[in-house]
Amino acid sequence: xxxxxxxxxxxxxxxxxxxxxxKEGMLESHLRIKTREEQKKLKEEKEKEDKIKSKINSLNEQxxxxxxxxxxxxxxxxxxxxxxxxxxxxxxxxxxLESHLRIKTREEQKKIREEKEIEEKIRSKINSLNEQxxxFFxxxxxxxxxxxxxxxxxxxSADSKxxxxxLEASSRIKILExxxxxxxxxxxxxxxxxxxxSLNEQxxxFFxxxxxKEAIDVWGKVLNEEMTNPKxxxxxLECHLRLQNIEKERLxxxxxxxxxKEKCEQLSFKAQVLYNEDNFLEAIKLWEEVxxxxxxxxxxxxxxxxxxxxxRELELCRDVKFRLEKSFSEIEKRFNEFKKQxxxxxxxxxxxxxxxxxxxxNSIENT
Numbered sequence: 092x093x094x095x096x097x098x099x100x101x102x103x104x105x106x107x108x109x110x111x112x113x114k115e116g117m118l119e120s121h122l123r124i125k126t127r128e129e130q131k132k133l134k135e136e137k138e139k140e141d142k143i144k145s146k147i148n149s150l151n152e153q154x155x156x157x158x159x160x161x162x163x164x165x166x167x168x169x170x171x172x173x174x175x176x177x178x179x180x181x182x183x184x185x186x187x188l189e190s191h192l193r194i195k196t197r198e199e200q201k202k203i204r205e206e207k208e209i210e211e212k213i214r215s216k217i218n219s220l221n222e223q224x225x226x227f228f229x230x231x232x233x234x235x236x237x238x239x240x241x242x243x244x245x246x247x248s249a250d251s252k253x254x255x256x257x258l259e260a261s262s263r264i265k266i267l268e269x270x271x272x273x274x275x276x277x278x279x280x281x282x283x284x285x286x287x288x289s290l291n292e293q294x295x296x297f298f299x300x301x302x303x304k305e306a307i308d309v310w311g312k313v314l315n316e317e318m319t320n321p322k323x324x325x326x327x328l329e330c331h332l333r334l335q336n337i338e339k340e341r342l343x344x345x346x347x348x349x350x351x352k353e354k355c356e357q358l359s360f361k362a363q364v365l366y367n368e369d370n371f372l373e374a375i376k377l378w379e380e381v382x383x384x385x386x387x388x389x390x391x392x393x394x395x396x397x398x399x400x401x402x403r404e405l406e407l408c409r410d411v412k413f414r415l416e417k418s419f420s421e422i423e424k425r426f427n428e429f430k431k432q433x434x435x436x437x438x439x440x441x442x443x444x445x446x447x448x449x450x451x452x453n454s455i456e457n458t
Contacts, residue, residue: 093120093127147173147180154186163190163197213246221252233260233267283316291322303330303337355381359390366394371402429455 097120103113150173157166167190173183220243227236237260243253290313297306307330313323362377375398381391436451 093124096120143176147176150176151182151186154183158186158190158193161193161197163194166190217243217246217250220246221250221256224253224256228256228260231263231267233264236260237264287313287316287320290316291320291326294323294326298326298330301333303333306330351384355385355388355391359388359394362391362394362398366398366401369401369405371398371405374398375402 097117100113100117100120103110104117107113150169154166154169154173157163157169167187170183170186170190173180174187177183220239224236224239224243227233227239237257240253240256240260243250244257247253290309294306294309294313297303297309307327310323310326310330313320314327317323358377358381362374362381365371365374365377375395378391378394378398381388382395385391432451432455436448436455438448439445439451440448
């Protein structure tokens with residue numbers, strides 16, 4: 092217990108600074124402590140070194156297993172850990188170098204295999220495309236065949252079969268196009284003729300139904316197809332003549348309508364004058380004449396209704412007046428008779444013949 096001994100010897104020296112044993116004891120204790128610490132440090136370093144060696148051995152074994160299993164990248168990673176612990180480790184350096192060589196060799200072999208596989212795939216693809224192009228060619232689908240052979244040349248620009256096939260197919264296409272042009276011209280002419288005939292028939296139907304503008308439009312289409320078509324030219328000319336005649340008839344009809352309208356207005360005005368003069372029957376005749384020309388003439392229809400109403404009222408008044416005048420005439424006649432009888436009775440009254448006067452007057456009163 093060197094520290095405790097040093098502490099006690101320190102107390103002794105504080106009492107006796109020249110105490111020889113205390114000095115020797117303190118010096119010896121310090122030496123012992125230092126020696127013990129150095130031994131401890133050596134022991135710890137040895138343990139650490141043993142631990143590192145054990146770890147390196149373990150990592151080496153792991154790296155060897157990975158290397159043997161051709162897991163070179165993983166082995167390099169493990170040997171890298173060894174060099175981190177021991178940068179001079181020979182096996183780790185050799186293992187890393189060997190692993191890189193193995194990786195490079197494997198990648199080169201893989202690349203060779205892949206290139207070979209790609210080449211085989213390309214050759215297989217080219218053969219397949221050549222077969223497809225040949226089928227198109229045999230079926231006279233020359234454009235499709237050329238398109239496929241061009242795909243072959245993309246894969247192999249020196250492929251002779253594709254080059255020859257394209258030349259042959261192009262030659263066949265040119266021949267077919269020349270034949271097609273000749274055939275197409277005839278088909279175009281036939282289609283134009285068929286269309287012209289159809290349009291002429293359509294225009295003729297319009298013409299027969301009086302649809303002249305529509306007929307002109309259709310015959311115009313005929314001339315767009317065949318500008319010298321005589322049927323279309325004659326039809327258009329005839330339609331224009333018909334339309335001119337129709338326009339003349341329309342203008343004449345409008346003029347007649349205007350004249351008729353003016354006549355109706357004049358008659359209606361005259362009828363109104365007659366109506367205002369209580370000449371209802373004459374007014375009705377004129378308004379009825381207006382309705383013959385213009386059945387919807389509102390003033391005439393309204394005037395007739397009003398005139399008939401006023402005429403009925405007038406007739407009723409005339410009838411009542413006639414009857415009243417007749418009644419007044421009879422009353423006047425009777426009154427004159429009564430007056431005469433009254434005068435006669437009055438004579439008897441003045442003469443004192445009251446009975447006779449009373450009889451006459453009673454007779455008048457009873458009547």
